[in-house]
Amino acid sequence: MIHWLTELREHLDADSFIAKLLNVFHYHTFRAGAAFLTAFLLSLMFGERVIRKLISLKVGQPIRSKEEVQKLFDLHGKKAGTPTMGGVLMLGTFVAAVLLWTDWHNRLVWICLVTTLLLGLLGFWDDYEKVAKKNSKGVSARAKLIWQFSVAIVAAYLLAYAMPDGTVTTSRTTFTPVTDTVTSAAPAGAAVLNEVKLPVSYRGLVLPGFKEPLIEDMGVFAVVLFAFIIVGFSNAVNLTDGLDGLATGCSISTGLAYAAFCYLTSNVTFSNFLFIPYFRLADEMTIVAMAMVGACFGFLWYNCQPARMFMGDTGSLALGGAIATLAIACKQEILLLIVGGVFVMEAGSVMIQVASFKTRGVRVFRMSPIHHHFELGGWKESQVVVRFWMLSIIFALIALSTLKLR
Template sequence: MLTWLADFSHLFGPLNLFRYITFRAGGATATALFFVFFFGPRTIAALRLKQGKGQPIRTDGPQSHLLTKKGTPTMGGLMILSGLIFSTLLWANLASRYVWIVLLVMIGFGLIGFYDDYLKVTKQTHNGFSGRLRLGLEAAIALVACYAMTVVGPAHATALALPAINGYVVDLGIFYLVFGAFVIIGAGNAVNLTDGLDGLAIVPVMIAAAAFGIIAYLAGNAIFSAYLGINFVPGAGELAVVCGAMIGAGLGFLWFNAPPAQIFMGDTGSLALGGLLGTIAVAVKHEIVLAIVGGLFVLEALSVIVQVASFKLTGKRVFRMAPIHHHFEQLGWSEPQVVVRFWIIAFVLALIGLSTLKLR
């Protein structure tokens, strides 16, 4: 929205700053941070009043959780999404269709997560609404988003790119819609599974957002993309502003989510932020890199898949508890140890993912 101020730069030179994505990304980060920080206490108080007993805690998990986390309100994702949306609308160039597509996916996934959280809180159970219905709604949103991105995207919008290889590898045609939707749905649910300890999910999300903010900026710039040998995606640079807003909103939320958490993100936030990351990865044609940058989320999701498959096939569990962060708790790691060590892993994976930009 504020990009229009650049039109008056002939009257006041510094207004020319609003033309630059880097400046607006920084502004979006600061705005989202202060928005969440300012409205956070009121949101927490309102959710605590409405929810009463708060999010139900797993009885089969570490017993310390029952004592320290019981009664903590959930749906904290509302704080993150509100700050992110407000900041993006303020600082991004709203002429970019990519901005609207990723925001709509985030809102759609957020609504699904919100309804799931609502059912869990009101019924005081871990079971939300039907898993098949939930996946069906996610698939519908993701497919529409992928179709929209193929319409507004580059000439090879349905082609697949691989790290360390110049250009596109193979054009998937209409099957790209299924592939792209799988990336978005997978990212959403992987982040959702990671959100199990205070601060565990939000910091890796911010790290991934920072990595993809850089990738979006470079992929949207014809000069930088040509120099690095990555695929040029016109208009994708504006997604760096969205990533900046995600980082700022995440920092604001972390203030209240730091141990001991005053509020949980809930499915409202984790599903929406994961879906947002997945959509950005599809938009900038770095879907495979997302599996590297978001490797921690992939590990968490795989641990659940392996655990369920093993138990159904053999009656035995591979991990003491899934997702895998609970496995390490059962091994004797304290919650802060698990969280900080997983943050380190997420940071290292982000650096590896960014290094692929020059491996061409």
Template sequence: MLYHLLFPLHQSYAVLNVFRYVTFRTAGAILTALLISLLLGPALIRKLQELQIGQSIRDDGPAGHLQKAGTPTMGGLLILASVLIATLLWANLTNRFVWLALFCTVWMGAVGFIDDYLKVVSKNSKGLSVRTKLLWQVIPSLLIGLFLYINPVDPFTTKLTIPFLKDWMPDLGWGYVLFVALVIVGTSNAVNLTDGLDGLAIGPILMTAAAYTVLAYIAGHASIAHYLQVIFVRGSSELTVFGGAIVGASLGFLWYNAYPAQLFMGDTGSLALGAALATLAVLVKSELLLLIVGGVFVAEAISVIMQVFSYRTTGRRVFRMAPLHHHYELNGMAEPKIIVRFWIVSFILALLSLTTLKLR
């Protein structure tokens, strides 16, 4: 919005020419989202406390979590508001990639909101059934895949880029639509599984968003993309504003979500942010790189899959409790130590993902 209002005036006021540069607007989006989160956070926490919208705690989980019962949840509303406002203010709203990213983020946030509402407000401990939740996650994911297939951005739309390789790019054809759905739904649920300790999920989300903000800028810059031999996706540089908004919103939310947490994001935030990161990965043609950048989310999801498979087939558990962070808790590791170590791993993985730009 600011871009459309102020940039046309740059011929009269030369200083407004800065709105031409996506780097300037990305910085603006980061600071705007951060400021919105910090300003609205206390009011949201008070409102959620008044409405008695507090987190319910599993009886079979680590005993230390019982004291967290009643902590305000559905804090994803704060993240969504920050990301939406910052993106709408600073992005070029004629860019279709921006609208695709916002569409998927808001849709998944709505699914998470309904799930949280049923759990907390309606006192339905199970929330949405697994099948219902999965169905409503698959719908927008397939729609995005179909949109990209029907409206290709370039000849590489259905081709799959492989990290560390530059010449082998298998063409998935129609299968790309299903692949997009798998990436978005899988990432959304993986982030949801990771959100189990104070600040545990938002740290890796921040680092993953930062990495993809850089990747979006590179993919959308013709000369840099050519130099680094990555696919040039015309218009994707505008996604750096969206990625920056996620970074700023994550920083602001972490202010209240850091141990001991004053606010939980709930499914409203985790499903939305997971989908946002996956959509970024799809739109900048770095889908498989998400396995590296979001390695913490992958490990958490795999731990759950292994646990369920092992228990159902052999009656034995691989971990003391899944997801993985609970296993470390039950082994006696302090919650803050688990959180910080997961952040460190996520930071290393984000740096490793960026090295793939040269190690090809």
């Protein structure tokens, strides 16, 4: 919204103080920093009020009973009654920062924002069911998946078919023609290495280490891939949200990495230098990413151990959807396997545990998701959380280091 102030420059003297001041709002780096601070400060301003309101509504977090998981109950039983649905604070500050600092004409902003809100609404419904019925089950898995895939398919279709193509710079070997008179610096018939720009679609498959898309146009399979990424990562973040500050902290490092990817992807100089696809509309997603990071920082103020409130599914499902959409928006969705390595570990541990128990009757881990495996192995909750944060930062740095492998 504030971006519109830059349009006033056209009616002012270019050398005037006000024109130069308004020009600051045009820069994505400034607005990204402002979005971060806005989300963070709003969280600090309204956090206490949200906690008091949640306590007054008696929306305490249901903990699985001692009969269900005795050892886990012994570790986490004291958390029963801690307010959940804290994701409303995170979502509220995120949306406010995005609306305040982004250019509303950018379609990617709205795709990401609406996807995040709809998944957050599903999480709110799930949290309400848990609180109202005083159990840890919530909405049925089938209803969740139907909602998630409905939202994800629409978002995936828009990302695949409603976005303009970008370009990618690549090196191509060409040959100078053999002529009677050679006027070029290269001899006739010699091989010359030239850099050329190729069109690249959002439907293309871009892999780390390759200068050109591995598949130029996946067609409808792009929609399928994007939808599974959104649903999968939404659930992965949800599974990770089991310890104080764990999902929030890992989302911060993941969000910072994708803020960098979005900025580099939308800058023609950097994209040409790094041989990554250039998509102009990804510029505003830098601001969206930093708004998400700011909202996570603000929420972590109250969610670090001992947590005063939990994000619940309201926050975790929305966070996962936002991160997945950011990854697709800058055409680094495959790198999400590395950037979001902790979330992948958590989801993978659940799938391995379920598959092993159903096929062999054997549990691979003491308990899944994997953070509980380490808890039951003797690690303190704070140790698990901080070490997983460290892993998340390492995964983000590894992903960023792949940029110049092309």
